[in-house]
Amino acid sequence: MASVRTEALTKRFGSITALRDVSLEIADGEFFAVLGPPGAGKTTLLRTIIGLETPDGGDVFVDEERITETYPGDRDIAIMFQNLALYPDKTVYGNLAFPLKQARVPRREIRRRIEETAVKLHIERLLERKPAKLSGGERQRVALGRALVREPRAMLLDEPLSALDALLRLEMRSELKRLQRDLGRTLIYVTHDQVEAMTMPDRVAVLREGEVQQVGRPEEIYHRPSSHFVASVIGSPPMNLIPAVVESANGRLRVVHDQFVVEALAPVERLSAGGSCYIGIRPEDVHLSSGEGFAGRVYATEPLGGETVVDVTIGGRIIKLITAGASGLSQDAPVRVTFDASRLHLFDADGTTVLSSAGDGSLLRVKDAGRT
Ligand SMILES: Nc1ncnc2c1ncn2[C@@H]1O[C@H](COP(=O)(O)OP(=O)(O)OP(=O)(O)O)[C@@H](O)[C@H]1O
Ligand SMILES: [Mg+2]
Structure with a gap:
């Protein structure tokens, strides 16, 4: 087990950075996720850490030992690639044994490690089968086993669950989390799935176009995103973003939209009068109301069984909210909604967060534009 650190890593492919x-600093035994949209640089990051890509700048350290120029096979880090390819002609046992034979591990030790790994992954009964005779989930476990069996200092997994169907993915999510906890092995886990990034790791780094946007515990990133990009990659459905105009009244900041006004009750920097900005609110913090609230109309409903996502048109803009159970609402029905002011976010015109109330109701107030 080991800590992993990257220092100012830069990698270019021609004109692409x-x-x-x-x-990034990943602690010994940490479950660390890297989240980002396609092309963000996630795979390149893993390939650079393991040594399959040479960085144009920066360094990689394992346990504070600089390994930037170390041969990949000598780094003692295992990787499970995005397109998990098992050897089709080898049995599960053969697949697991392969990396160990390459590392010249003695035969008896190979057997011991494979048996131990197989028990952990519940694949003891599959050892003599060929990959073609395995289910998707079983194949996934074997691929994982191949990374684990080497007992590496750290493991890198590149979207390991992306090839699975929804149900299996759900099952593997909790199994993988348990497994990592049980093994206490340092794990860098790449995903573009915001649910995985939210539910599995100790910490997440959000990557965009090769740059780290934010690093933190999932709930920190959820409640205090550093930008509306980060806010939109974590949480489902994503945060509502409502364009608004900044007004300054009586030295206090007011943000105005056709239907409502958001007043900052604390000083807010970096927003100037007349400029544009965004108000952000998550769907679960918008509530249907029978009394006060902003008037809107139901645009569409998405019943999910336990809850319903309701799209409401307010001032020509669709705002999503989540309500428990069935909404009982039909298309075009008039409704009123309220915002939980203690869960509002303000972003400047570039999308950088200027304020997240994150449970603190004393920072912002929302009013109906008609009543101010
Ligand atoms: N070998 C290469 N040659 C040229 N460009 C590359 C190469 N590898 C990656 N890139 C480019 O670098 C950028 C980052 O790619 P990378 O594969 O790291 O993204 P990713 O975040 O893993 O995406 P995905 O979610 O689709 O797997 C992309 O623009 C990609 O086209
Ligand atoms: Mg990738």
Whole structure:
């Protein structure tokens, strides 16, 4: 087990900068996720850490030992690639044994490690089968086993669950989390799935176009996103973003939209009068109301069984909200909604967060534009 650190890693492919000044510190035994949209540089980051790509700048350290120029096979880090390819002609046992034979591990030790790994992954009964005779989930476990069996200092997994169907994915999510906890092995887990990034790791780094946007515990990133990009990649459905105009009244900041006004009750920097900005609110913090609230109409409903996502048109803009159970609302029905002011976010015109109330109701107030 080991800590992993990258220092200002930069990697270019011709005119594309796949990684730009990426500095991350992953603690010994940590479950660390890297979240980002396609092309963000996630795979390149893993390939650079393991040594399959040479960085144009920066360094990689394992346990504070600089390994930037170390041969990949000598780094003692295992990787499970995005397109998990098992050897089709080898049995599960053969697949697991392969990396160990390459590392010249003695035969008896190979057997011991494979048996131990197989028990952990519940694949003891599959050892003599060929990959073609395995289910998707079983294949996934074997691929994982191949990374685990080497007992590496750290493991890198590149979207390991992306090839699975929804149900299996759900099952593997909790199994993988348990497994990592049980093994206490340092794990860097790449995903573009916001649910995985929210539910599995100790911490997440959000990557965009090769740059780290934010690093923190999932709930920190959820409640205090550093930008509306980060706010939109974590949480489902994503945060509502409502364009508004900044007004300054009596030295206090007011943000105005056709239907409502958001007043900052604390000083807010970096927003100037007349400029544009965004109000952000998550769907679960918008509530249907039978009394006060902003008037809107139901645009569509998405019943999910336990809850319903309701799209409401307010001032020509669709705002999503989540309500428990069935909404009982039909299309075009008039409704009123309220915002939980203690869960509002303000972003400047560039999308950088200027204020997240994150449970603190004393920071912002929402009013109906008609009544101010
Ligand atoms: N070998 C290469 N040659 C040229 N460009 C590359 C190469 N590898 C990656 N890139 C480019 O670098 C950028 C980052 O790619 P990378 O594969 O790291 O993204 P990713 O975040 O893993 O995406 P995905 O979610 O689709 O797997 C992309 O613009 C990609 O086209
Ligand atoms: Mg990738």
